[in-house]
Amino acid sequence: MNPTILAIESSCDETSASVIQNGHVLSNIVATQAIHEQYGGVVPELASRAHQQNIIPVVAQALQKANIAKSELDAVAFTRGPGLLGALLVGCSFAKSFALGLEIPLIEVNHMKAHILAHFIEAPRPAFPFLCLTVSGGHTQIVLVRSHLDMQVLGQTTDDAVGEAFDKSAKLLGLPYPGGPLLDKKAAAGDPNRFQFPIVNMEGYDFSFSGIKTSILNFVKKNSAADPEFVQHNLADICASIQSALIQTLMKKLVLAAKEQGIKEIAIAGGVSANSGLRATLQDYSKRYGWNVYLPAFQYCTDNAAMIAMAAHYQFLAGDFTDQYASPDPRLKV
Structure with a gap:
């Protein structure tokens, strides 16, 4: 039919x-x-x-x-x-x-x-089984996809979603809502190694992003107290450093899951999958680990x-x- x-x-x-x-x-x-x-x-x-x-x-x-x-x-x-x-x-x-x-x-x-399943709207389409890193404002998950209707969550955030971490970090830096895409845009011109933010290592495949948000809040307060123009003068580097920490948190668990599950078909989904830094990192990792990476069109x-x-x-x-x-x-x- x-x-x-x-x-x-x-x-x-x-x-x-x-x-x-x-x-x-x-x-x-x-x-x-x-x-x-x-x-x-x-x-x-x-x-x-x-x-x-x-x-x-x-x-x-x-x-x-x-x-x-x-x-x-x-x-x-x-x-x-x-x-x-x-x-x-x-x-x-x-x-x-x-x-x-x-x-x-x-x-x-x-x-x-x-x-x-947005990956099946247009070619290329991932082969089963594949891992999907689903990242949005409300969810962060690594899902094992065995078929169109058979899916299992292997790991997920224990507190805040990565999309919320992007948006809240942007708000702390004075960027308007929705801040995640603006942070991504500013990060493109910055040095991701200029400032260091913590990468939380949860057990198994789970994530945690509440700690990094607290770290960014304290970082902004401390440096702004010493120099009220600190954020404005270092905005690109701060954005790049925050984005790098969030992406590395995601990739650390994705690499672990791919290795332990023996899967090289890797997909990404959700609103944060439009992030240019995350997309570029996935392409780099695809070469490093021999992954077949699937990135949906921005509209999906x-x-x-x-x-x-x-x-x-x-x-x-x-x-x-x-x-x-x-x-x-x-x-x-x-």
Whole structure:
């Protein structure tokens, strides 16, 4: 069967809809929410309201761009979790109503699994089994991927996600929200060896980033007290040094997992996978360790419905459907 599926993503602050047909993405519309910039972070209530305003126009655009009529759809998919409860509720409620009205099946998708399956939207695609380093504002995981539907988390952060560490570090340096991409941009012109920040070594494949955030806070306070212009005059080097420490923390565990699992197929997913420093480091490590590295297109790194659609495609083929009793799970596990 060649299913045609409408997918909806609303886990945080992007409202997105995508249409996929026989595993080929026909459209991927994303509406971002600029309102959060003035608050320095995502405000859940405002995000929910924006989703309510955006979801109908976004779905209409996705269907129009794909040149697909509602009557041609075989299923509707939505992000069940993890994410912000209010934001998830908007997408979930809309998807259930849409599917009910059309009398077609409903598919619930795990947001983190979808990030990994974004690698199957375009070639080149990783071969099974592969390891995926999933890095975002809310999650940091090393996942063993045995098939499209069989995944196991080998290690994850015990406290804060690396994306949060990037954004909070940027905020400490006076960079506006969202700070992670700006820190990455500033780091390109800096010396990553100028300043030293701790690399926490957790047991096994797990991560910890709370300590490095505290270290950066103390570093900024101490040096700014002696010289109020310290951060401004050394911004590029500070950004490069912070980024280097965060990336080395990630790579240390990824190298360990790849070696112990005997896997050379390595992928990266999630919003932080757009980080240029991390991408460059992965390419360097691919030569050093003989890895085959897979980097998704930038448009599929951040939250988008195309990745939800791809996950839904494989679930449809496996007969993995849900019902009208489905409800969001903000802490849904892989």
